[in-house]
Amino acid sequence: MATAEQTVQQTAGRVRKRFAGLKPLEIVARDWRRNKYLYLMLLPVILYYFIFQYVPIYGSVIAFQDFNPAKGISGSTWIGFQNFTNFFQSFYFGRLIQNTLVISLLDLVLGFPAPIILALLLNELRWGPFRRLVQTITYMPHFISIVVLVGMMVDFTAKDGLFNTLISQTVGGQPILFMQKPELFPFLYVLSGVWQNIGWGSIIYLAAITTIDPTLYEAAMVDGANRFQQIRHITLPGITPTIIILLILRLGSTMAVGFEKILLMYNPLTMQTADVISTYVYRKGVLEADYGFSAAVGLFNSVINFTLLTLSNRFSRRMGDTSLW
Amino acid sequence: MHSKTKRSLSELIFDYSNVLLMLVLVAITFYPLLYIVSASLSDPTLLAQHRGLLATPLGFSIDAYIRVIQNPSIVTGYRNTIFYVGAGTAIDVTLTTLGAFVLSRRNVLWKEPILFLIIFTMFFSGGLIPTYLLVSRSLGWVNSPLALIIPGAIQTYNLIIMRTAFQEVPYELEEAAKIDGANDFQVLVQVYLPLIKPVLAVMILFYAVGHWNSFFPALIYLRDRNLYPLQLFLREILIQNQTDSMTTTTATGDVQMVAETVKYATIVVVTLPILVVYPFLQRYFVKGVLIGGIKG
Numbered sequence: 001m002a003t004a005e006q007t008v009q010q011t012a013g014r015v016r017k018r019f020a021g022l023k024p025l026e027i028v029a030r031d032w033r034r035n036k037y038l039y040l041m042l043l044p045v046i047l048y049y050f051i052f053q054y055v056p057i058y059g060s061v062i063a064f065q066d067f068n069p070a071k072g073i074s075g076s077t078w079i080g081f082q083n084f085t086n087f088f089q090s091f092y093f094g095r096l097i098q099n100t101l102v103i104s105l106l107d108l109v110l111g112f113p114a115p116i117i118l119a120l121l122l123n124e125l126r127w128g129p130f131r132r133l134v135q136t137i138t139y140m141p142h143f144i145s146i147v148v149l150v151g152m153m154v155d156f157t158a159k160d161g162l163f164n165t166l167i168s169q170t171v172g173g174q175p176i177l178f179m180q181k182p183e184l185f186p187f188l189y190v191l192s193g194v195w196q197n198i199g200w201g202s203i204i205y206l207a208a209i210t211t212i213d214p215t216l217y218e219a220a221m222v223d224g225a226n227r228f229q230q231i232r233h234i235t236l237p238g239i240t241p242t243i244i245i246l247l248i249l250r251l252g253s254t255m256a257v258g259f260e261k262i263l264l265m266y267n268p269l270t271m272q273t274a275d276v277i278s279t280y281v282y283r284k285g286v287l288e289a290d291y292g293f294s295a296a297v298g299l300f301n302s303v304i305n306f307t308l309l310t311l312s313n314r315f316s317r318r319m320g321d322t323s324l325w
Numbered sequence: 326m327h328s329k330t331k332r333s334l335s336e337l338i339f340d341y342s343n344v345l346l347m348l349v350l351v352a353i354t355f356y357p358l359l360y361i362v363s364a365s366l367s368d369p370t371l372l373a374q375h376r377g378l379l380a381t382p383l384g385f386s387i388d389a390y391i392r393v394i395q396n397p398s399i400v401t402g403y404r405n406t407i408f409y410v411g412a413g414t415a416i417d418v419t420l421t422t423l424g425a426f427v428l429s430r431r432n433v434l435w436k437e438p439i440l441f442l443i444i445f446t447m448f449f450s451g452g453l454i455p456t457y458l459l460v461s462r463s464l465g466w467v468n469s470p471l472a473l474i475i476p477g478a479i480q481t482y483n484l485i486i487m488r489t490a491f492q493e494v495p496y497e498l499e500e501a502a503k504i505d506g507a508n509d510f511q512v513l514v515q516v517y518l519p520l521i522k523p524v525l526a527v528m529i530l531f532y533a534v535g536h537w538n539s540f541f542p543a544l545i546y547l548r549d550r551n552l553y554p555l556q557l558f559l560r561e562i563l564i565q566n567q568t569d570s571m572t573t574t575t576a577t578g579d580v581q582m583v584a585e586t587v588k589y590a591t592i593v594v595v596t597l598p599i600l601v602v603y604p605f606l607q608r609y610f611v612k613g614v615l616i617g618g619i620k621g
Contacts, residue, residue, distance in 0.1 A: 031434035037509035038427045042439070045424035045479065049443055052476050056451025056459055069462055118350070121343055130344070136604055137351045140358065143599045145538035147556045148592050151563025152357060155588065162360065165376045195354065227336050252448070259453075260541050264564055278453070285454040286545050298452035306449045 063299040067292035076292075083296035092280060100276040104254050107190045112250055114194050115201030116243060120231060122202060123209050138199025150264040153192055154179060179265070182273040189265065189274075204246070205239050212238035248316055252309025255301055277301045365389055365589035372586060389590035398562075399591065402555035409554055410536040413474040417532040418525070420479050425487035426513045431496065447481045461546060472546035473539070473554070480535075483528055490524040491517060523609040530606050534599055555595050562591055 022030070032039070063083055065076040087093055118138070125131040141149075156162045157178035164175040178184055216234050225233065259278035266274035277297060285294030332340065360379055364372055368384030375383055393399055427433065428440050450456075456476065466472035494517055502512045518525065540556035547553060 027434065031432075035430075035433050035509075038430055038433055039435075041423045041510060041513070042427040045420055045427070046439065048420060048475075048479055049446060052456070052459075052478075053446040053450060054442075056455035057449070058451070059455030059459060060451045062455065062458075069458065121346065124340070124343055125347065126340065130347075134347045134351055136607060137355050139603070139607065140600060141354060143534055143538075143603055144596055145540070145556055145559070147538075147540050147559045147563065148596055151559065151588075151592065152361070154564055156357070160376075162378075166378070169377055198350075199354070226333060227339060263541075264560065281453055286457055291454055291458060295452070295454040298454050302449060302452055309448055 060295055060299045060302075062292050063296035065292050067295070069291065079292075083293045084300060086293060087297050087300065092275070095272065096275060096277050096280050099273055100255055100257050102273070103186045103189055103257050103276060106186050107193060107257075108250065108254070110190050111194050111197070112247070114198045116205055116239070118198055119202040119205035119209065119239070120235060122206060123235060124227065124231070135199065138202070140199070141196040142200035144196065146261050146264060149192060149196060150261065153188065153265070157188075180267065180269045182270045185266070185270045185274045189261065193261075205242060208239040208242040209235060244316055244320070248309065248312045251312040253305055254308055255304045361589045361592050365586055365593050367586060369586045386586070389586035390594070392587050393590045393594050398550075398553075398558040399555070399594070401551060402553055402558040405552060406537060406555040409470065409473050409539075410533050412470070413478075413536040414529060414532045416474060417478050417480075417536075418528055421484050421487055421528060421532075422513070422518070422525070424479060425484050426491050426517065427509075428484075429488045429491035430499075430509075443481055443484070457545060467546055468549050468552060469546070470552065473536075473542050476542065477535075477539075480531070483531060487521070487524060487528060490521045494520050526606055527609050530603065534603075537599060559591065559595055563588060 059073070062073060062076065064078055064080060065073070066079050066082075067073070067076045122131055122134060125134070157176075158164070159175045159177060163178065167173070168175065178188060212234065216238075217230055220230050220234055255277065257276045257278060259276070259282050262274055262276060262279050263282065266279070278301070281294045281298045281301070284290045284297065288294075363379045363382045366382035366385060366387065366389075367375075367379070368382075368386045369388065371383040424443070428436055428443075430436070460472050460476055461467050464471075466475075498516050498520075499512050502516045507515065538556060540554070540560060543552075543554050543557050544560075547557070
């Protein structure tokens with residue numbers, strides 16, 4: 001991301017140099033003559049982003065309205081922050097924040113480091129074919145749909161399912177109804193996520209490891225560094241910028257627990273720990289058609305996410321020189 | 326990377342425990358998939374009586390598969406999904422390629438602000454409800470395949486990966502083609518695309534898998550069951566436990582047992598196409614492709 005910034009600046013410099021001494025209108029005209037094909041090619045892309053990204057951003061002003069779809073944005077009544085205060089005062093507010101945070105932080109603690117550790121360990125495997133086998137197998141679950149993943153969980157954790165059979169054969173005792181226990185929900189959510197994404201998530205770190213200068217390892221070996229020291233002092237520092245970038249992004253989405261998987265996983269019994277902000281938005285907006293209110297909850301969530309991202313980015317820039325922008 | 330000199334004892338212990346740990350990981354990852362395949366091929370009655378682990382099918386029966394492919398929902402779902410994957414991926418890849426190519430060119434005056442506005446959407450978006458209102462009401466795409474194909478057409482992260490790939494092609498190639506009289510579109514199609522084929526292949530895979538596995542847009546925009554993709558039918562079968570349509574023909578006592586094998590067979594039928602394709606593209610994942618994500 002940092003390099004994207006640099007190329008943007010370089011381009012700007014080149015463009016300025018080429019057009020030095022021209023009036024702004026002439027610059028635009030020359031650029032159009034030179035690049036009209038490029039702009040025509042870009043047109044559908046611009047339309048896409050305008051319609052499907054920026055129109056909805058504009059559309060989120062209904063958060064400040066008693067929105068009536070029949071009247072549209074221009075015809076609906078503006079009610080200021082009423083939707084927001086309603087949400088803050090509702091019974092659900094505290095519970096949603098808590099559930100979102102618990103699931104997200106558990107995922108941060110278990111889900112974020114897992115692919116890093118896997119990448120470091122994969123990198124230490126000496127026999128190539130075995131390494132590729134481990135990679136092929138651990139990437140597989142990434143290609144399984146969420147519907148199938150949750151379906152497998154429902155089936156394996158059923159009363160007479162695989163998990164309970166194994167538990168009764170080894171430990172004994174009553175079958176555990178995993179999917180109906182609110183206290184287990186965050187763990188099921190996070191651990192199934194680790195199972196599905198540990199391999200795929202490790203790819204980006206493996207890619208980062210391949211960019212480390214091999215002479216560093218040679219020099220370290222000459223100096224008598226053992227494998228642990230090499231991991232600790234070469235491999236890990238080598239992928240630290242990648243880790244930090246991904247950590248910034250991850251922290252920025254602390255309050256952005258997705259709804260798709262939870263929607264399939266939760267049920268009335270686990271709602272008290274499973275319901276997060278995004279699933280609440282879905283129920284209120286799509287199912288109950290309370291558009292202004294649900295848009296307000298969604299906007300509140302987006303603003304928090306963006307703020308968190310900006311803060312963690314600023315923090316990281318202050319600590320070192322790695323940042324998104 | 327590592328010396329061929331004698332490993333110290335602690336390093337030997339590390340290597341062996343590492344291999345052991347990886348084997349455990351492989352087992353945990355692979356076993357559920359193996360279980361499903363074995364169970365789907367098992368004899369329903371034997372499977373119902375069986376308790377515990379399963380490495381090979383108990384008995385052998387492809388009854389469940391016959392039932393699955395005779396199920397009208399699965400047939401409809403398969404047909405629809407293939408259409409959504411085909412049309413969706415074609416549009417996604419085209420738009421992403423166009424955007425990535427243009428934004429990788431030098432000396433484009435408006436590139437900077439456009440790139441900023443595109444990257445900004447990765448970090449801030451209008452959210453579910455305004456998008457839902459736009460697609461379902463303003464555009465009126467309820468019960469329209471368009472709702473499943475157009476709104477998510479460009480994944481900005483993919484666009485950035487591809488843009489990085491285009492940037493790595495030497496600029497001289499563009500100049501040479503231009504001297505030969507090629508316009509920008511011809512430069513893209515005839516010169517650049519052939520050079521980034523591996524990245525293009527991975528983009529196709531990413532988008533195709535995304536469409537194949539997607540269920541949420543279909544859930545909120547489609548009412549007509551004839552338009553449902555596989556994943557929605559799958560949700561009914563696996564999570565809401567509605568295997569009735571596939572079990573009504575059997576004698577009542579067997580219904581439950583058959584339902585189990587049918588469930589597993591359905592998972593296999595729906596997941597296998599992707600798991601078969603992806604290993605062939607695997608070598609491209611690390612090399613070059615996701616590096617684009619880091620650099621970009």
